[in-house]
Amino acid sequence: MTVMEALALTSYEETCSGGLQRLRDRLRRGRAEALSRPPILTLSEWADEFAYLSPETSADAGKFVAFAYQNGMMDAVTDPSVRQISVMKSARVGYTKILDHIVGYFIHQDPSPVLVVQPRVEDAEDYSRTEVAPMLRDTPVLAEIAGDLKAKDSNQRILKRVFRNGSSVSFVGANSPGGFRRITARIIAFDEVDGYPAQGAGDEGDQIALGTKRSESFWNRKIILGSTPTIDGVSRIQKAWEESDQRRYFVPCPRCGHKQTLRWENLKWDKAEDGQHLPKTAHFRCEAKGCRIEEHDKPRMIDNGEWVAAKPSTGHAGFHIWAAYSLFPNAAWQYLAEEWLRVYRDPSQRKTFTNLVLGEPHQEAFEITDPEALRARCEPYNDETLPDDVRLITYGADTQNDRIEITFVAWGMDDEAWVAVHHVEIGDTSKIDVWDRFDAVISSRFKTESGRVLVAQAGCIDSAGHRSEMVYKFCRDRKRRRVYPIIGRGNANPKQPRQIWSKTPTRTKNSGDKPYTVGVDTAKDDLSSRLAILPQEDRPNPRAIHFPAEGLSGDYFEQLTAEHAVIKYVNKLPHRKWEPKTVGRRNEAWDCLVYALAARLSLPVKLRSQPATPKVPERATDEPEAPETEADRAEPVQITPPPRPVRQRPRWNMYR
Structure with missing residues (x-):
């Protein structure tokens, strides 16, 4: 006064x-x-007294009630001995609400400039609109400070909100090169750091380093990192958590009182007499005495749990939490068991389960390094005795100055694959006659055991490096046959892998031709996991790859195992890429298999949930019949032809 x-x-x-x-x-x-100032509360106390849930972001709008494990994570933010918090988590654990409360607390209790970093600018805008704005509206103590959010106030923008008590919140996308400039903040919250572009924020550098630098002028700054992990050895949140004191949530067994963490391997469920899984019976087994812990015991266990650090504290608090601890209805143990039973046979879906349910990084791919192990799996078939499960054929071709190498792959249900033959066409690839012979090869007909005749439905030819113009001309005249020129590209961002097949082509700088981009690192990861599947006889083998006893060159399997995945650091950021094991080692067979997979993905045909065609029974009589022609026996898969290319009118050049 x-x-x-x-x-x-x-x-x-x-x-x-x-x-x-x-x-x-x-x-x-x-x-x-x-x-005088309002009493300083811990973050969990503030959330318990003041926080509200908005109807746009919660099924149970109204007063916020924390899960017990959330309180320990929130209080680390207001612990003066902690300068950094790293949360490695799964989905469905309520972390977004913790992030909301961090923003609300430092607006109301401890007015400070806050910076929230999302993976993309669009994510930052969406978080500001859908999470922060409803919280400012529906939390009474924040509504008094924020005022009318709909008023035309220059201080209330989507990417920066400034309040009358001196606090502010800025929102930045990790993909924005200039987003970190001219920002100073005491509280830096990095959300979903494993989704940040791996190459950094343009030319500015690593996003976490850039954001942290924005807080150097504050002695009492707080750095918060939270994310679902991705790839083991590449995950940023995994690295941050390993540098922390590594806290896990210990809960007491409701029967014997032994304190333990909930571990996926201890989640069990019963089986019926016929061997059918019963996920409704999902329960945990006590690791001390084998006590059966039921779903209805979970709330009491969580309420009586505590965070326990595995390493001495150095001011960096790390938390790992996964869906089994969550009290949300959709995180019941029964549903976790059902999810696992749906995905455990599919390596790609199993990765997602590991990340989003277990909150752990996944091992990216199993690498087959022994060519003899693959050679020993050869089966007694060839290009004229393919299994009757085969539905279509694609090929991939790699061009060299003196030859063209081609691999034909037959595909069945659920992406089960049979390598049909690997052919090498010798000759100077600058000469037309070599390409004429190659045209005859890709027009070859293949037979199944029952006599069906198949022809290749699509093929990819590498156009980078060797005879590009010859490749473009060859493919240009065969568009209706789905002969595609391709260019292989690695993953610029391992957190967001490049698609194996791009649906739209890209124009080259010096040519009007449009080659398609193939994500070779993604394809090699996928094929590596497929090669790790050991095919079983007399049963479907989804995603498995078979090899014939005939039709492969002597060094085929050496070429197939010529590369391995390595982790390299570029500007202190980890990149996982495939490289030759030794310089100069041949790998054409490996590349051809990659291109054949890309050709398969170019086809709009889903070979799923269809019964295999039974073998044609032997004729019961010896009566002579009119001989069948190859055209009569051919049963190619019906595929909608691609649309004819639209001729674009040339632009008018005013300087002519």
Whole structure:
């Protein structure tokens, strides 16, 4: 209260009649009120007293009630001995609400500049609109500070909100090169760091380093990292968590009281007499005495749990939490068991389960390094005795100056694959006659055991490096036959792998031709996991790859295992890429298999949930019949032809 305010509250008579002492008392009380601050609460106390859930972001709108494990994570933010917090988590554990409360706390209790970094600018805008704005509207203590969010106020923008008490919140996308400039913040919250572009924020460098640098002027700064992990050895949140004190949530067994963490390998369920899984019976087994822990025991266990660090504290608190601890209805143990039973046979879906349910990084791929192990798996078939399960054929070709190598692959249900033959066409690839012979090879017909005749439905030819113009001309004249020129590209961002097959081509700089891009690193990861599947006889083998006893060159399997995946650091960022094991080692067979997979993905045909064609029974009579022609026996898969290319009108050149 100022002197002028005090005088305004004091009548003229009171001042003139010697009420100066009363005026001094009022000034003293006003100064004390101005200097006093609301009581400083921990973040969990603040959330318990003030936080509300908005109907746009929660199924149970209203007063926020924390899960017990959330309190320990929130209180680390307001612990003066902790300078950094790293949370490696799964989905469905309520981490987004913790992030919301961090923003709300430092607006209301401890006014400070806050910076929230999302993977993309679009994510930052969406978080500001859908999470922060409803929280400012529906949390009474924040609504008083924020005022009318709909008013045309220059301080209330989507990517930066400034409040009347001096606090502010900025939102930045990790893919924005200039997003970190001109920002100073005490609280830096990095959300979903494993989704950040691996090459950094343009030319600016690593996003976490850039954001952390924005807080160097604050002695009491806080750095918060949270994310679902991705690839083992590449995951940023995994690295941060390993550098922390590594806290896990220990819960007591409701039967014997032994404190333990919930581990996936201890989640069990019963089986029926016929061997059918019963996920509704999902329960945990106590690791001490084998006690059966049921779903209805979970709330009491969580309420009585505690965070326990595995390493001494150095000011970096790390938390690992996964879906089994969550009290959300959709995280019941029954549903986790059902999810596992749906995906455990599919390596790609199993990766997603590991990341989003277990909250752990996954091992990217099994690498087959022994060529003899693959050679020993050869089966007694060839290009004229393919299994009747085969539905279509594609090929991949690699061009060299003196030869063209081609691998034909037959495909069945659920992407089961049979390598049909690997052919090498010798000759100078700058000569037309070599390409004429190659055209005859890719027009070859293949037979199944029952006599069906198949022809290749699509093929990819590498156009980078050797005879590019010859490849473009060859493919240009055969578009209707789905002969595609391709260019292989690695993963610029391992957190967001490049698609194996791009649906739209890209124009080259020096040519009007449009080659298609193939994500070779992604394809090699996929094929590596397929090669790790050991095919079983007399049963479907989804995604498995078979090899014939005939039709492969002597060094075919050496070429197939010529590369391995390595982790390299570029600008201190980890990149996983495939490289030759030794310089100069041949790998054409490996590349051809990659291109044949890309050709398969170019076809709009899904070979799933269809019964295999039974073998044609032997004829019951010896009566002579009219001989069948190859055209009569051919049963190619019906595929909608690609649309004819649209001729674009040339642009008018005003300088001509």
